[in-house]
Amino acid sequence: METILTSENLKRSYTIGKTTLDVLKGVSLEVNSGETLSIMGESGSGKSTLLHVLGGLDNPKEGEVHFKNESVYGMSTARRARFRAQNVGYVFQAFHLLPELDIVENVALPAMAMRSKGGAKARAEELLTEVGLGDRIGHRPQELSGGERQRVAIARALMNDPDIIFCDEPTGNLDSKTGEKVLNYLFQLIEARRHTLVLVTHSQDVASRCSRELFLKDGFLI
Ligand SMILES: Nc1ncnc2c1ncn2[C@@H]1O[C@H](COP(=O)(O)OP(=O)(O)OP(=O)(O)O)[C@@H](O)[C@H]1O
Numbered sequence: 011m012e013t014i015l016t017s018e019n020l021k022r023s024y025t026i027g028k029t030t031l032d033v034l035k036g037v038s039l040e041v042n043s044g045e046t047l048s049i050m051g052e053s054g055s056g057k058s059t060l061l062h063v064l065g066g067l068d069n070p071k072e073g074e075v076h077f078k079n080e081s082v083y084g085m086s087t088a089r090r091a092r093f094r095a096q097n098v099g100y101v102f103q104a105f106h107l108l109p110e111l112d113i114v115e116n117v118a119l120p121a122m123a124m125r126s127k128g129g130a131k132a133r134a135e136e137l138l139t140e141v142g143l144g145d146r147i148g149h150r151p152q153e154l155s156g157g158e159r160q161r162v163a164i165a166r167a168l169m170n171d172p173d174i175i176f177c178d179e180p181t182g183n184l185d186s187k188t189g190e191k192v193l194n195y196l197f198q199l200i201e202a203r204r205h206t207l208v209l210v211t212h213s214q215d216v217a218s219r220c221s222r223e224l225f226l227k228d229g230f231l232i
Pocket residue numbers: 024025026031033051052053054055056057058059060
């Protein structure tokens with residue numbers, strides 16, 4: 011199986027005043043194309059930090075991330091922004107939807123630079139229909155429930171047909187029944203398109219839906 015993403019000996023610390031907190035102490039990982047990988051760990055163990063570094067959003071202090079053999083942090087800022095827009099999808103716990111845009115515009119936004127406006131909106135509507143929101147086209151995020159907003163965020167993450175999708179606690183803000191429904195949509199879409207998924211979660215039930223489960227403990231992956 012092709013390896014799509016690797017990290018070697020990733021280290022990341024936070025310094026506040028005179029205190030330095032070493033969060034990642036040497037994380038090495040290979041992610042294979044088409045796999046679904048979960049990362050569990052205690053609160054504060056560094057799961058979000060790791061996801062951000064793997065996803066090209068936050069520089070490590072040491073170590074490297076390679077996407078298809080290209081060094082992510084060796085890329086110029088412009089190249090890295092393009093890599094994130096074209097190759098990566100993100101789903102965060104807090105949705106990060108723009109309240110002034112309707113849901114089609116929110117989903118279409120990542121593709122506006124790369125497709126015609128009409129083409130981007132048509133694809134956004136297709137994806138929203140696939141996540142069960144075909145009858146809510148034209149609504150704004152604040153008119154939707156938490157679970158519906160997260161489905162919009164999932165549609166947005168898939169907009170550019172990314173090679174890899176990073177999800178940070180995608181059901182963290184939802185009750186268990188709504189969370190289950192959102193996960194069903196996420197896994198249906200991902201499995202149908204054979205996307206690669208790296209998902210951070212507190213929940214063993216969520217982790218068990220993935221093809222591989224890892225734990226982050228004391229700054230290392232096990
Ligand atoms: N910007 C920051 N500045 C300082 N410390 C930070 C910063 N971001 C995270 N931390 C600290 O780094 C540690 C790891 O945080 P992180 O959010 O990665 O953990 P997590 O495993 O995702 O936690 P949770 O499961 O509670 O969301 C925590 O102790 C946190 O307080």
